[in-house]
Amino acid sequence: MLGNFTYCNPTKLYFGKNALEGLNEQLPKYGKNVLLVYGGGSIKKNGIYDAVMKVLKENGKTVYEDAGVMPNPTTEKMKEGIERARAAKADLILAVGGGSVIDYAKGVSVSVHCKEDFWEKYYLRMEDPDCEIVPVGAVLTMVGTGSEMNGGSVITNHAQKLKIGKVFGEEVFPKFAILDPEYTFTLPKYQMVAGFFDILCHIHEQYFSGTDDNTSDYVMEGLMRSLIHSADIAVKDPKNYEARSNIMWTATWALNTFVAMGKTTDWEVHMIGQAVGAYTDATHGMTLAAVTPAYMRHILPYGVKKIARYAVNVWGVDPSGKSEEETAKEGLAALEKWMRAIGLVMDLKTLGVTEDMIPGIADSTYIMQGGYKILTKEEVIEILKESM
């Protein structure tokens, strides 16, 4: 646990079947005006919208709606949301959806009472809020981003070709989150497995950093083993409650700041994936999947010891009689084999990337400082090319 840090995560979680009943405990804490934020309307088909509205009405709330939050929420949509929240005099923003919807709700929550331009202040200058923050609650319908219990908020500016993730402090975390594993049952398989890989990638980004003997690494190995085990079950049987509930819980803990403690963390795969997303609007988890094998091969010489440990402790590679490099490579082969088996997109072409986009994507890729190899722009280009 080298390094000093502070940890605080006050989000209250209601987990399990009928977790929505937790709203009855939370709603009375907030004023009358609720801005209900959601995405493309799938919650109207699967009954979640009706169930949430019922509880809101029973608690005497006046509900204002802000629908149509897209998978990669944009600055344009954010402007609309901020106006709606202001017009509603929102006392609570209730986000019903996956990471995009909750990320968006957080962005709105810190902008309603802020006079500056939110994009410049929070996402470009990376400042912290100094205005009143509208409390956010979340009803999770898709797992992956951990947004229900952290301060992350990824917003895309199409004009600037930038997709930027701001990490807010605990005052912006959702005050509460409803996690009912059954709410994730109706998600199409493509989105489901993309979410699974997003979770694994979140853990990778934190695990593949640092050379100390950190408790967080041991915990992450446990989380990865649980995820892989349950993902294999869920791919065959998406309505397996046990598997989906374990994955939901793992996703939250993979990115609620806990396992980052004492780690420098990397996030370079996310930076490349987000740049791809800004150019293609491809599903986030798939952008990460498409570039991960090439990225791991590139950092292997610099993080061979840790990748060998990962091979043994996560993928069960037997290290006896092998060099660290051989063990590490066997681990990466096991990862890739598993990725193909669960149905991930393994190349950028399928996601709509064309050769001519590559220089632009590389230009939009932030270079991080915490991983085993600080990439050059040439290396980003190589990784992108190898991922085509």
Added chain:
Amino acid sequence: MLGNFTYCNPTKLYFGKNALEGLNEQLPKYGKNVLLVYGGGSIKKNGIYDAVMKVLKENGKTVYEDAGVMPNPTTEKMKEGIERARAAKADLILAVGGGSVIDYAKGVSVSVHCKEDFWEKYYLRMEDPDCEIVPVGAVLTMVGTGSEMNGGSVITNHAQKLKIGKVFGEEVFPKFAILDPEYTFTLPKYQMVAGFFDILCHIHEQYFSGTDDNTSDYVMEGLMRSLIHSADIAVKDPKNYEARSNIMWTATWALNTFVAMGKTTDWEVHMIGQAVGAYTDATHGMTLAAVTPAYMRHILPYGVKKIARYAVNVWGVDPSGKSEEETAKEGLAALEKWMRAIGLVMDLKTLGVTEDMIPGIADSTYIMQGGYKILTKEEVIEILKESM
């Protein structure tokens, strides 16, 4: 993750060297009157008392003291503390010490403004507070109980020969905790290793329950592996910062409610150990160590599958060609070997238990319902006898 649950842990942690500086961020949030609670005075020898007093004075606090909290805090001492807190009109109770001191501070915090008898209300009738709670902060000097980030409060009533642990809700959790691994360096080896075993036993009590495929189990395997690895280093080199810091962090997460989510949990070893403690005043972790091997042998037929998993995933036992029972037994042998190696007390006689105490200890032992075998009183007596 079978089962529904809620999770909330709002305690803010300041971790690392000079973590005490975190007090400067926290103290301004509370009023002028601080009740400083501590134990036998070791903090006056190692400089922690002076360091804490300096920060309190710099923050303009009026400090009232409540010293002499004993390793197993008593109802008599509690009455004294409640009176002191009332006289001081305490705005904050700052506990400086290990689990006993923090447990005690929590007990006082819910009793200052409560008109009923605290022992009967909280510890016998197990009620929740319905009065104003004085906020508690903690400066940790000894790891093990996780009390710095949970609602646990174990109090001993000598007249009734009862040592009872009440688990309060998040409103009683310390508001903040200072975790500086260097503060644990001066602890004598006996207390240090007892604390290590207390941590392992906390994980055991949660791990050895349930038969589902729970993410918490994977996380606990990681925590146990990290603990064992670092404990081996710390026993040889108690001032190894890396090892002591990992152990400190592991201890907090072993018992801050996280890994209990989705688990029924057992706690029978703690019940037996606490009954031993009420009769002998022996160090808590040592009472757990003395009874654990016999307890594990008794539950083995009922939890053989999980104990075999534990053997493989925690102790590295190779299961090939072995029955589940053989693998499980090899795991328990590895546990016992490790316990002896780090210097734990392995029998009750050494802790001052005499044969004639056994019926009384068994009578004082609460029978828990969440483990692999619900014990009969006869079985408790057998376990105690085998542990002599």
